[in-house]
Amino acid sequence: MIIALPIFLPLAFMIFAFLFRHFHGREYVAIGAAALNLLISVFLLIEVNTDGMVKIQMGDWPAPFGITLIADRFSALMVLVSAIVFMATMAYSIQSVDSRRKSFGFYLFSFGILMGVNGSFLAGDIFNLYVWFEVMLMASFILMSHGGERNQLEGAIKYLILNLISSFFFVAGIGLLYGKLGTLNMADIAQKLMSYETMPPELNPAFILIFVGFAIKGALAPFFFWLPASYHTPPPVVTALFAGLLTKVGIYSLIRFYTLFLHQNSEFWQPLILWIAGLSMVIGVITATSQFEFRKVLSFHIISQVGYVVMGLGLYTVAGLAGAIFFLAHNMISKTNAFLVAGYVHRQKGTLNLKVLGDFYKEHPLWAIFFFISAFSLAGLPPLSGFIGKYLLIKAGIDAQQLGIAFTALFVGFFTLFSMVKIWMEVFWKKTPEKQPVPIIKTALFDDKPVYINWMTWSSGAMAIIIVLTGVFATPVVDYCTLAAESLMKPSEYINFVLNHTQEL
Amino acid sequence: MRNIVLERIANLFLYVMVGFALFLLLRGHNRPGGGFIAGIIAAAGFLLYGIVFGSEKVLEKIKINPRYIMGSGLLIAFLAAIIPMLFGKPPLTGMWTSLAGIALGTPLLFDVGVFVLVVGMIVSIFTNIMDVLKWNS
Secondary structure (H helix, E strand, O other), rough: OOHHHHHEEEEEHHHHHHHOOOOOOOHHHHHHHHHHHHHHHHHHHHHHHHOEEEEEEEHHHOOOOOOEEEEEEEHHHHHHHHHHHHHHHHHHHHHHHOOOHHOOOOOHHHHHHHHHHHHHHHHHEHHHHHHHHHHHHHHHHHHHOOOOOHHHHHHHHHHHHHHHHHHHHHHHHHHHHHHHHHOEHHHEEEEEEEEOOOHHHHHHHHHHHHHHHHHOOOOOOOOHHHHHHHHOOOOHHHHHHHHHHHHHHHHHHHHHHHHHHHHHHOOOHHHHHHHHHHHHHHHHHHHHHHOOOOHHHHHHHHHHHHHHHHHHHHOOOHHHHHHHHHHHHHHHHHHHHOOOOHHHHHHHHOEEEOOOOHHHHHOOOOHHHHHHHHHHHOOOOOOOOHHHHHHHHHHHHOOOOOOOHHHHHHHHHHHHHHHHHHHHHHHHHOOOOOOOOOOOOOOOOOOOOOOOOOHHHHHHHHHHHHHHHHHHHHHHHHHHHHHHHHHHHOOHHHHHHHHHOOOOO | OOHHHHHHHHHHHHHHHHHHHHHHHHHOOOOOOOHHHHHHHHHHHHHHHHHEEEHHHHHHHHOOOOOHHHHHHHHHHHHHHHHHOOOOOOOOOOOOEOOOOOEEEEEHHHHHHHHHHHHHHHHHHHHHHHHHHOOOO
């Protein structure tokens, strides 16, 4: 029963926000709901970890006909990590979002995103997955254009059009697949595919379309254009939320599809996925070095880090998948925190142009430490969580005899370090330049009401502590990820669980 | 310029279409119809009324802010989804009871929620567009 709550709780909050739009304590209700969501996801994780998998059939219709919600170890971990990210961004937004945006439904649409994300992680039916993608897309489009500043609308248009194209590809692929196989339940599709000796070629167009849809959503090379064009325009906390959740859902779905369906045609898909992973890593990291805007540098790094996750998937070994899952979870937290620090810099200085900024370490040493932790976790310095993730992936690559991709990952790691050191030098270390090369435009992106708790510092600090702790005490997390990867490698377990079980609650 | 014939027809059609929408809503469980299509038809009645009389008159006619209509529609559908959970069944399970020989169940409640939500949503969209275009003012 608990598996339905991560979807119904955000919906309940949205109804509350609709009906009590003038309620003044809505920030605190939002934080309460986010905390409750975190609690629910912890219980879900515990339940999944003892039982292996949890499922529920919507409307009590049995499996291939009704909609299945299913959580295995991988999706439970993703729900937990996105709950952590969401909690931190909601707490952070109390101070960082202006009251006009708040009263026009900032929390309403943030919970829309949470609902879409949780739904996509738990969906066991491809059309249901598509619907959750749409929920997420609509809510994120509104948040992206919310407030209506000029450059924000420009970014929102690019974001909307490219994401609509991706949804179109996805739903076209679903349609073809349904026409060929006559089912939408993921376990049922996987079972039907297993009954073929070789993958029938008439299914390939459907899978290619779905793959391209996920690749656009997940910002993989060569489909990443929308991401750096739009992520630097909305308020910083919105970018932090998007960076933590949206692309990762695309990657999650890709991993789910590969392990259930595409691996049966692995001589075609595996080299393709490895090439895309390598290209994403290299292109993302090299284009990032040429940027001079704080959030743009981080946005290009999203592309390169998504490449790491897909590399783990492309190896298709237990170690590789475990590394991919660990890296995905680590990346959601570290990346969000890096954007949260960018938000604080923006609040203090009014700009994020690296050439203009400086002296931040002297003025705000605590935030410099937060940035240091999250950025160098992204770059992969021990003992932070990024080091463990990269170590697992590269070791898995070498073990799987894929030396090319393993060395690419190593080489990309150096460039990531270079970019992070560049931000560190420019923003935190160097003296503020005497003559400002570009004028600073102050935008009303935050609330100046006095608050009793310094929410920004607490949320970013908590994330930094989580990063350090997952790096230092990595063993239980890695063990959990290995278990999750093992069950992903055995799709028959998933199929039997969804199809052959009698109804259980 | 006022057109009396058009105004009378629009006024009459509003009631006809809302009445037909309610008929479709109740018919929808076993035959064509249902909450979504009924909501669209009712909203089309309000749209016709709005084209003739302007957006303020529509809002006067329905008396409630469309935003609250949307919220309560979501709430009704949400209740239909979670009521079975209170009885230990999966969400959205159809549960039936009978009142004076008429079968009432959560699917009907869900349809009513969808109906209210769709009406509120479409009314809210077109009144906003009319205000932007300064229609009839």
